[in-house]
Amino acid sequence: MSGKTAFFEHFDRHAHGKGLKGATTHYCPGCGHGLAHKYVAESLVELGVEERTVMISPVGCAVFLFYYFDTGNTQAAHGRAPAVALGHKLANPESIVVSYQGDGDLASIGLAEIIHAAQLGIPISVVFINNAIYGMTGGQMAPTTLMGQTSTTTPHGRGRMQGPPMRVSEMISQLDGATYVERCALYDQRTRKACKKAIKKALTLQVEGRGFGFVEVLSECPTHWGMSSIDAEAHVRDVLSKAYPLGVLKDEAAEPWFAPEKPCFDPGRVVEVIEASAERPERFCSGFPEHVDPVDVSIKLAGAGGDGAQTAALLVTKAAINEGFDATHIPSYGPESRGGTSYADVHIARDEVLSPAAPEPHVLVAFNAPSLAKFASAVRPGGVIIYDSSVISAAPEVDASVRVYPVPCAEIASSLGARVVKNVVALGALQEALKLLADESFLTTLRLSLASKCAMIPVNEEAYRWGVKAVREGISAFDD
Amino acid sequence: MPKKQRPPVVLTPALCKGCGRCIEACPKHAISFGEEIEQTSGYVPVVIDYDICNHCGLCLSACPEPYGLGNTVYDLEHPEHLYGERAARPPRPDDIAARQIPLPELGPLVLKGNYAAAIGALLSGCRHVFGYPITPSTEGAELLSKLLPKLGGVFLQACSEVATVNHMYGTGGAGLPTMTFTSSPGFALMLEGISYMIGAELPSVFINVMRPGPGLGYIGPEQSDLKLCCRGLGHGNTHAIVLAPTSPQEMLDQTMLAFELTFKYRNPVIVAADGFLGQITGRVTLPDAMVEPGLPGWAVYGDAAHSGNLNSSIFQDWTELERHNEHISAKYREMQKHEQRFVANHADDAKTLVIACNTPARMAKAAVEQLRREGLPVGLYQPVTVWPFPIDGLVPLLDHVERIVVVEASDGQLEDELRLALHSAGLRGPELSHLRHMGGILPSDREIIETVRGVTREA
Numbered sequence: 001m002s003g004k005t006a007f008f009e010h011f012d013r014h015a016h017g018k019g020l021k022g023a024t025t026h027y028c029p030g031c032g033h034g035l036a037h038k039y040v041a042e043s044l045v046e047l048g049v050e051e052r053t054v055m056i057s058p059v060g061c062a063v064f065l066f067y068y069f070d071t072g073n074t075q076a077a078h079g080r081a082p083a084v085a086l087g088h089k090l091a092n093p094e095s096i097v098v099s100y101q102g103d104g105d106l107a108s109i110g111l112a113e114i115i116h117a118a119q120l121g122i123p124i125s126v127v128f129i130n131n132a133i134y135g136m137t138g139g140q141m142a143p144t145t146l147m148g149q150t151s152t153t154t155p156h157g158r159g160r161m162q163g164p165p166m167r168v169s170e171m172i173s174q175l176d177g178a179t180y181v182e183r184c185a186l187y188d189q190r191t192r193k194a195c196k197k198a199i200k201k202a203l204t205l206q207v208e209g210r211g212f213g214f215v216e217v218l219s220e221c222p223t224h225w226g227m228s229s230i231d232a233e234a235h236v237r238d239v240l241s242k243a244y245p246l247g248v249l250k251d252e253a254a255e256p257w258f259a260p261e262k263p264c265f266d267p268g269r270v271v272e273v274i275e276a277s278a279e280r281p282e283r284f285c286s287g288f289p290e291h292v293d294p295v296d297v298s299i300k301l302a303g304a305g306g307d308g309a310q311t312a313a314l315l316v317t318k319a320a321i322n323e324g325f326d327a328t329h330i331p332s333y334g335p336e337s338r339g340g341t342s343y344a345d346v347h348i349a350r351d352e353v354l355s356p357a358a359p360e361p362h363v364l365v366a367f368n369a370p371s372l373a374k375f376a377s378a379v380r381p382g383g384v385i386i387y388d389s390s391v392i393s394a395a396p397e398v399d400a401s402v403r404v405y406p407v408p409c410a411e412i413a414s415s416l417g418a419r420v421v422k423n424v425v426a427l428g429a430l431q432e433a434l435k436l437l438a439d440e441s442f443l444t445t446l447r448l449s450l451a452s453k454c455a456m457i458p459v460n461e462e463a464y465r466w467g468v469k470a471v472r473e474g475i476s477a478f479d480d
Numbered sequence: 481m482p483k484k485q486r487p488p489v490v491l492t493p494a495l496c497k498g499c500g501r502c503i504e505a506c507p508k509h510a511i512s513f514g515e516e517i518e519q520t521s522g523y524v525p526v527v528i529d530y531d532i533c534n535h536c537g538l539c540l541s542a543c544p545e546p547y548g549l550g551n552t553v554y555d556l557e558h559p560e561h562l563y564g565e566r567a568a569r570p571p572r573p574d575d576i577a578a579r580q581i582p583l584p585e586l587g588p589l590v591l592k593g594n595y596a597a598a599i600g601a602l603l604s605g606c607r608h609v610f611g612y613p614i615t616p617s618t619e620g621a622e623l624l625s626k627l628l629p630k631l632g633g634v635f636l637q638a639c640s641e642v643a644t645v646n647h648m649y650g651t652g653g654a655g656l657p658t659m660t661f662t663s664s665p666g667f668a669l670m671l672e673g674i675s676y677m678i679g680a681e682l683p684s685v686f687i688n689v690m691r692p693g694p695g696l697g698y699i700g701p702e703q704s705d706l707k708l709c710c711r712g713l714g715h716g717n718t719h720a721i722v723l724a725p726t727s728p729q730e731m732l733d734q735t736m737l738a739f740e741l742t743f744k745y746r747n748p749v750i751v752a753a754d755g756f757l758g759q760i761t762g763r764v765t766l767p768d769a770m771v772e773p774g775l776p777g778w779a780v781y782g783d784a785a786h787s788g789n790l791n792s793s794i795f796q797d798w799t800e801l802e803r804h805n806e807h808i809s810a811k812y813r814e815m816q817k818h819e820q821r822f823v824a825n826h827a828d829d830a831k832t833l834v835i836a837c838n839t840p841a842r843m844a845k846a847a848v849e850q851l852r853r854e855g856l857p858v859g860l861y862q863p864v865t866v867w868p869f870p871i872d873g874l875v876p877l878l879d880h881v882e883r884i885v886v887v888e889a890s891d892g893q894l895e896d897e898l899r900l901a902l903h904s905a906g907l908r909g910p911e912l913s914h915l916r917h918m919g920g921i922l923p924s925d926r927e928i929i930e931t932v933r934g935v936t937r938e939a
Contacts, residue, residue, distance in 0.1 A: 007546045013790070015797075020521050023495050023547045029523065030499035034544025041546070051784035054654075057792075066790050068546065072780040074653050075792035077676050080646035083638070087650020087658070088782060090608055090634045095654075095782020113646070116639035189505055192541055222499070229499035261632035263607035265772035267581050273630045274599050276766055280587040314761060318590045321763045327590075328727075329761040354846035355925045356760055356839070 005041035006050035007068050014067040026064055030229025032186045032219025033062055036129055036195070040098060041069065043200035047207055053096040054088045056081040058110075060102035061135040079110025082117035085124045093260045096206055099126045104134045107143040107168050114172070118214060121177030123206040123258045126214045127199060128168065131221040132240060139224035144168070146243055151224070165243065169216045173249035179211025181250040185218040185241050187233040194246075209258035218244055281322040281448065284438035288325060288350040292434060295350050298358035299430075301423075302343035302375055303367025303388075308423030312365070313344030315427060319437055319445040320348040328356040343371065348436070363434060365426050367409070372396050386429050388422065389476045405433050407470045408478040413463060415478065418456075421463035428467020439468065486535035487551040489528065493518050496525035496548045505542035508532050573785040576774035578605065578743070583770055591764045593757040594619040594661065596728040597687045598627070600735030603766070605773035606657040606685070607633030610647040612640055612666060615699045616755040617689035620661035641666040645673025645684075652682040653791040655779025657739050659685035663755070664693055664705050674748050675714025678808065679793025681778075683742035685735065686750045689758035692919050700920020701755035703838055706893040709750050710867040717805055719812045720748045721819055722867040724837040728762040734864075736767065741819065743776065745811050752866065754889060756839040756922065821864035822873045826852055830859025832932055833877060835898060836887040837863045840923050844887050847928035858932055866894065869901035878910060883935055886914040887923050911935075 015021040027033050044050040050071055057065035059078035066073035072095070076084040085099040099117075106114050106128050117124065133151055134140040140153040143166040148157040158165070173181040180202055184195035195217055202213025218240050220232035227235060264270070271277075289297060299316060301309040313329045320327035326349045332342060345358035364379045366372035366387040376396035379385055385396060389406030396404065407429045413422035427442055443461060450457050469475065496518070503511045503526060510532035514524050543549040583603075591599065598620045601609065609628060611621035625635040638644040644660050651658040662670060667688045677684055688709065692702040709722040721741050723734040731753060738749040775781060780789045795801035826848055827833060836844040841862040851858040861877065863870050886895040895914055902909040915923045915931045 005546070020494055023492075024497070024521075024545055027544065029497035030501060031544055034546070035542075038541075038544070038546065051787050052782050053787075054780055054782045056650075063794060066792060070787070072782050072787050073790045073792070074650065074780050075680070075790070075794055076649070077646060077672060080642070080649070080673070083643040083646035084650040084653070086636070087608075087610070087647040087652070088654050088780070089650075090636065090647075091651040091654035091656045091658075092782040097782065112639050113643050116643065189538055189542070196541070229501050230504055233501065233504060260634065263632040264630075265581065265605060265770075267583055267770055270602060270631065270770055271583065271586065273627050274589070274602060276586040276589060278584050278586055314590075317761055321588060321590050326763055330756060331759055353762070353842075354849065355843040356756065356762075357843075357922065357924065359924060359926075 003042060004045045005038065006044040006053065006070055007041045008070040011067050014064070025068065027061065028223040030220055030222040030232055031061070032131065032217065032221075033129060035186045035192065036127060036199070036217050036219065037065070037068060039196040039199045040100070040127060042196065043203050044071065044096070046200065047203055049096045049203070049207055052094060053098065056085045056088070056097065056099045058101040058105040059136075060105045062100055062102060062129065063136065065100055079105050079108070080113055081105065081110065082124070082126060083113045086117060086120070086122060089122055089124050090260070093258065096203065097124045098203070099124060101126065101128055102135065103128070103130045103132065103142040103144045107166050115175065118172045118212055119175045119177035121179065121212045123209055123211050125202040125206045128214065128216045129219045130168070130216055130244065131219040132165070133221050133224045135221055135224060146239070167244060169214065169244075169249050172214050177212060178214055178250060179252050179254045180205055180213040182248045183216040183218065183244060183246050185236050185246055186220065187237040191246065205254070209256040210254040211252070216244070218246070281444060283323050284440040284444070285323045289434070289436050292362055292436065296353065297348045297363070297436065298361045299346040299363040299365070300343060300358045300361040300375055301346065301365040302341070302371035305342040307342065307367035308420065309342050309344050309365070309367060312423040312427050313346045315442065315445055315449065316346050316348070316430070318449070319441040322445060323437055323441055325350060326353050328353045330356050341370065343375070363430065365430060366392065367422070367426070368392065384433050386426060386433060388426070390478070403433065405429060405471050406476040407467060408476060409467070411478040412466045412470065416459055416462055416466070418459045418463070421460055424460050424463040425467040425470070428464040429471045430467075432468040432471040486537065488535050489533060489537060489539060490550050491525065491528050492547060492550065493525040494520045495545055496523065497521070497545065498524045498526055499544065500526060501542045501544065502526060502539035502549060505538045507536065507538065508534055511539060572777045572788065575777045578774040579772040580769040581772055583766065583768055585768070586766045589764045589766065590761060591728050591732075592619055592759060592761045593725075593728045593731040593753060594689065594759070595623050596731040596764050597661070597735040597751065598623045600732035601659050601685070601739070602627060602631065603770040604657055604736045604739035605771040606659050606739065607631060608651045608656055608658045609633070609635045609660065610638050610644045610658065611635070611660045611662065612638050612644050614663045614666040616691060616758045617661040617663040617687065619758070620687060641669035642673070645670040648684045649673055649677055649680070649682060652677065652684040653680065653779070654781050655776045657683070657685070657743070657773050659687065661687045661689065663689045663691050665696065667705055668708065671708070671712065671714035674720070675716050675718050676793055677748050678713065678718045678720065679716060680791045681746040681808070682748075682791060683746055684748045685738040685742055686748060687735065687753065688750055689753045689755055691755050698920055699755060701757075701839060701889060701922055702918060702920060703752070703754055703840070703888055703890040703893060705752060706866055706890060706897065709752050710897055717809060719815070719867060720750050721745070721815055721865060722750045722752050724864060724866050725751060725753050725757055726838060726841050726862070727757070728760060728764050731757060732764050739771070745815060746778070747811060752838070754838045755920070816868040819865055820868050820870040820872055822870035823862045823864060824873065825860040825862075827859035827861055827877055829857055829880060830877070831857040831880060831882045832885065832936055833859050833861050833881045833883070834885045834887055834928065834932065835861045835863070835894070837866060837894060838889070840887050840889055843923055843925045844928055846925040847932065850925065850929055851932055856932070856936065866897055869897045871901040871905050875905060875907070878907065881910055883911040883913065884909065885932055885935060886912065887928055888914070889917050889922050891916060891918060
């Protein structure tokens with residue numbers, strides 16, 4: 001063998017390197033895998049990257065790649081080698097990662113992974129051995145098996161019912177993410193030389209951070225083709241390479257681009273990124289709202305998606321936590337972002353919220369008629385209902401002990417020029433009706449939440465004050 | 481180059497399989513099929529006529545065997561090199577330990593459960609996150625896709641859950657912390673990969689925000705995958721530590737614990753939350769330290785120091801594979817011995833014990849507090865690890881516990897774990913009854929109270 005390679009001098013992992021297995025491969029005589037291995041092994045050394053290379057071995061005949069390559073090695077599940085390769089490459093962008101796969105592995109079970117890896121375009125190198133058959137499992141049809149070709153699962157030859165063979169390199173070359181795609185063969189000196197050159201080029205593109213390289217190798221499987229090694233070479237030359245024409249399918253000039261930042265573990269930066277702060281918000285409450293419940297107040301806010309019930313619920317939760325209580329918010333969550341029903345259960349507890357659901361709330365805030373109809377009767381005796389009287393005309397029939405406040409939330413918000421703040425009007429009303437926390441608890445939380453949208457703070461504050469005023473003065477209809 | 485200046489071509493007959501690909505490659509027709517069987521290999525090697533050979537070397541690049549044809553006579557002079565004992569490997573590098581970095585005292589955050597777990601991952605030093613969108617877990621991936629680039633990290637949206645788990649297999653295999661957010665149907669797709677991770681002993685953290693099935697089911701809360709997490713992690717003899725949070729705070733704390741345990745045991749760890757826990761917002765106190773990950777000696781990191789390493793779950797020798805399974809099983813026994821976790825409330829003198837985890841444990845706690853106020857001797861036993869089931873903490877309670885009520889949002893998946901644990905401990909256990917809901921409905925505190933009153937009355 002010429003020159004230095006990335007092969008182990010002694011194949012210790014091959015049956016513990018006992019006897020001949022310490023120096024020979026497990027491949028059948030005449031198999032093309034050994035040649036493809038050799039070209040990878042030579043190229044890695046020629047590029048000086050063998051020590052930082054990770055070879056990903058597939059499921060298939062090349063599953064034992066790690067017997068031979070004196071590099072880092074990871075053995076992947078069937079078809080998943082490109083996904084595993086990306087995991088390695090992103091973990092250490094300096095590493096050189098080679099995904100080595102056969103035709104069943106890559107073109108059948110692993111088609112999604114290879115297509116998306118190629119389209120992603122992160123510089124990894126893929127060597128795709130196409131011998132038009134499943135080798136390891138014993139000669140079954142592969143996606144690349146030729147029409148008419150017999151295999152153990154196409155005993156009468158591949159026909160219409162099996163569909164035509166898949167031209168993978170053509171497909172990969174259509175993807176914008178792939179930089180370089182070439183199909184090679186191994187049947188004579190000229191094709192072997194071209195194959196070595198292609199593999200080295202794909203690796204070079206990775207070493208230089210330029211892009212995703214894909215080399216398809218038409219390879220001999222004398223065993224499952226039922227041919228001698230020499231006939232198998234002739235078969236690739238005369239048949240296989242006619243169905244799968246050799247050559248460069250794509251070779252885009254690409255500037256080096258892949259240079260991810262190093263992970264940051266600076267605690268100051270981490271604290272900033274997660275938006276944590278040593279500052280604790282000021283407290284304004286003198287104590288827990290025992291007049292509502294001695295230990296745990298539950299609130300339900302309900303409306304149509306987009307009414308702002310969730311945002312209002314979150315503000316109540318935050319305000320309560322800022323006051324030192326425990327609080328939770330559970331949204332009804334659905335696939336509809338807008339328009340569906342949306343309700344939120346909030347609990348505020350002196351010490352600890354236990355059950356976070358609010359099937360029988362102390363307070364209901366309803367933004368539309370269906371919500372009011374659905375939840376009004378669940379409100380506890382002595383509780384409070386606030387509903388948007390701009391859109392709900394009829395007051396609910398409830399227990400006499402329940403205080404009901406019609407508040408024209410939407411109309412007030414419209415008059416302020418911002419329909420989205422109707423939920424904040426409701427918050428003001430909620431606080432005024434219940435004296436849950438303190439006005440400043442809500443206003444401070446509002447300001448903190450709008451820190452990145454300062455321009456919205458005044459209109460929100462005004463909306464809140466209108467909500468307070470509506471309850472205080474019994475404004476149930478609003479006409480500006 | 482004249483013949484004399486080129487190194488001679490040397491055939492090692494024992495390493496030649498006689499495929500004859502060199503015969504076609506030789507322009508001088510110096511190589512031919514042999515006729516004699518090589519005694520050591522059983523193959524019939526080719527024969528080189530050295531009088532004709534001009535050392536052109538074209539046969540070398542046609543030979544599929546690494547050492548069949550060569551340019552040196554080294555192997556021939558030292559046949560023991562071929563047949564000898566295992567050659568020395570470079571020593572595995574030392575572990576680079578993870579580092580605890582103190583954090584300043586910080587005010588509490590108000591976080592959705594999914595966000596809390598995401599921040600737990602960041603504080604655990606995880607900078608490589610993979611995922612595929614699925615309700616009700618997706619906010620975790622969304623937040624990390626926003627925050628990771630600010631910390632030199634990567635969020636990669638995979639093409640499927642199958643790809644996700646294999647990206648994690650790569651990054652975990654490189655020795656770095658990695659995680660994903662998923663929900664039941666997506667988790668089911670990851671099981672193959674989890675089995676491979678267990679086989680190859682790789683770390684990774686899964687936040688499974690469980691939703692109802694079977695099939696597409698829907699997106700509400702259910703404890704639908706406890707069986708899958710505890711008994712069904714893909715093929716083979718598989719187990720993983722399964723943590724069951726009850727609040728956004730525990731979503732953060734248990735995610736951080738999961739990262740610690742996954743590296744400790746080189747085995748995946750699952751945080752099994754129900755849909756409510758992904759969606760619930762609450763108060764989260766931050767820990768006093770964050771983690772800068774190290775690099776384990778076994779990692780396939782892709783550098784010189786770690787280049788002798790291999791991540792693999794394949795063992796051709798059946799005896800070796802059995803030994804490997806025994807090694808993994810020994811780790812399971814260690815987990816069962818050291819990692820059982822639970823929380824008990826009013827359990828020390830309870831005659832009726834409610835067993836619940838995840839969000840139903842909160843309803844159960846509310847119910848137990850209420851029943852205690854009424855004077856009933858009821859307690860709560862909340863498994864924090866569903867696997868290993870915390871049987872050791874339960875056994876002493878059975879001296880006074882007369883009946884157990886299992887409260888869960890599944891068709892008895894938690895109860896099955898309890899029954900198995902009792903049986904394995906050689907106990908029949910007290911009378912068992914249960915309250916179950918499915919489909920996204922959680923048992924309410926009122927139902928739990930009624931159920932407990934009912935079984936107490938019957939007794």
